[in-house]
Amino acid sequence: MTIKKFYNEMADAEGGIREQYREFAAWLSSMSDERLARKRAEADTLFHRFGITFAVYGEDAGVERLIPFDIIPRIITAKEWSTMSAGLSQRVQALNAFVHDVYHDQAILKAGRIPAEDVLNNAQFRPEMRGVAVAQNVYAHIAGVDVVRAGEGEFYVLEDNLRVPSGVSYMLEDRRMMMRLFPELFSSNRVAPVDHYPNLLLDTLRSVAPMSLDDPTVVVMTPGAYNSAYFEHAFLAQQMGVELVEGQDLFVKDEQVFMRTTRGPKRVDVIYRRIDDDFLDPLAFRKDSMLGVAGLLSAYRAGKVTLCNAIGSGVADDKSIYPHVPEMIRFYLGEEPILNNVPTYRCRDAGELSYVLANLAELVVKEVHGAGGYGMLVGPTSSKAEIEEFRKRLLASPERYIAQPTLALSACPTFVESGVAPRHIDLRPFVLSGKEVRMAPGGLTRVALREGSLVVNSSQGGGTKDTWVLEA
């Protein structure tokens, strides 16, 4: 069984072309198949030559692959974006307020609006962060919020990625590629630019420097060249004009962080770290971490350095906390949520578990701490055997899973082997929070290239598309 009824981004229910796609559709029909094929091949060659690749874990480890790039853009109207961006801004502000609250007064727990044990017993809750002051009270400086469309004007948030969300380099490279391949499209469509994202990011990072330094030193911290997202780490550091450091480049002295340079030690004020909490500091977290910096946590707690995102932000993007986000928005902002949450069943609740078990074929089941599309079940597109296999896992440790109804993700026309056909997509806008909340229009559109598939992750064979927000 596959999802039958879904919203098509380009064509309306009567088969007509939606307003925002008219220019593009006319252009597409004027293009010969050979020219398109040539352009697609050109894009592949360029991506390879630039080394815009990602490393794959598991089988084929060590192999670098291209993320397939599709030349049909995903187009969002100005009106849709204005609603979506307001909703994203609202959501991320509430999430930041929540993280600050749980590490300080815990007002939302005291008020009984969210069960305390959901938060305090959460593996992502970091007791080390209790009472630690962070600059601007912001924790998730960079959030990658996954949004899907189920119908006209009907947007759902699937996940709030508040730890080390990746993908923004593809958003930028996809745009560059489109402009290089088809410059004519950008004179006939008023596409909002996204190139300034690295500037916004640098500005955001500088705005959260400790003690309001005038000229803070910002660095990007990577686990190293073998990390799957290394390309992005190097890309962002280069675009911002800051150093790309590894743990071994940094050291802590008198609670101050320094990097080793050819001219001696240089103080570091803001670290945009693309490395998980667990690996940051072998003295405080995992002892076997070769990636971190001894003493980093103590420097951080002393307010001598800012980590972006903050340690412990993960407590707010955990899938077991996700159902409470609408309540956070009401509690901290006194507003109604603009973006929808997907109804979520928590399998550690016996009643909800039995519902989930009875309806496995209709649901999507995810690991609470999972990411990257690993270890999930999409009921409607899975075989009986796969469902039964998953049932066993669920019964063995129900607390590790949540389930959601399978959304009819919208689909966008995409080049596949058989020609142009609709494929399901999502959207990851990148929301920056410092002194203020800002974002580049649009985000990264991911597309599930296999027919009927709802899993868009690049590690699961997903591709990307350029995302256009049309200016009014």
Added chain:
Amino acid sequence: MLSRTADHLFWMARYMERAENLARMLEVNYRMSLLPQTRAEATDNWVALLRIMSLDEQYKERHGAVTPDSVLRYMIFDDANPSSIRSCLRATRENAHAVRGTLTSELWETTNACWLKMRSFTPAAMEETGIDAFFEWVKYRSHLSRGVTIGTMLQDESLRFIRLGTFLERADNTARILDVKYQTLMSSEGEDDGGSADYYRWSALLHSVSAFEVYRKVYRDMITPVRVAELLILDANMPRSLARCLKEVATNIAAVGNGRSAETGRRAGQLEASLRFGRIEDVMSRGLHAFLDEFMESIYDLGGRIADDFLIPTNN
């Protein structure tokens, strides 16, 4: 700049230069092996080459008997040989990959493309196209990489460390190539009658460091061993000579100098001065081999000191 970044840049340049010099060294050996000679003489050339790279033991363990084909494969393709051309080009690319944000996109793409191409070469395919063409290819990739470096990189510290790597490696390689060839050439001096075989051997050596035309231009005379040595050691106008390399090394160390690098700068300067004011008569009366041996020691010492002062500093 980060010490680790400087380290990667330095080694990126060293490995590229090493690949080029290796191609040059193999090429001259290959050319010489085409000259009429006894089987023993031919083998001696390859054994000498392995020895100068300090690879004779490892080679013997893995491959046993020395034959031209087997040595060529070992020096070009063998992944287990850290000094093979393939290993050098991979190391070049890996060092570049680790600091790709510091490189211009042109330099990164050049380096990456070079490795992708190298990876696609096979011994069989090389027999098709001819081994000369392969050595040419390696040299041109190196020329290209150097040109892109100079033509696109900002003239800041990064460029200094790249240049430092290039010239330190080249100094070492020119000294090695001269040492090994000089020894084998002089040992066959017994039956030297100024004959044509000798001329070809010396000119092959000059070709291997792109110095044949230069020699003609500078001396306008017969090719003699002493002049070859003089050109490759003391002539600072000759881009691959020891004097030229040390001039570049000393200049670049001075440019990146920091609080603890004074002694390194002094040693580089001293070595450079000894070449600048040196006389070939003095070198020869001491013995060329002894001179080159000591020179290579000094280069090794400089490499270690550069690492300590700039690339892998101990804490704070």
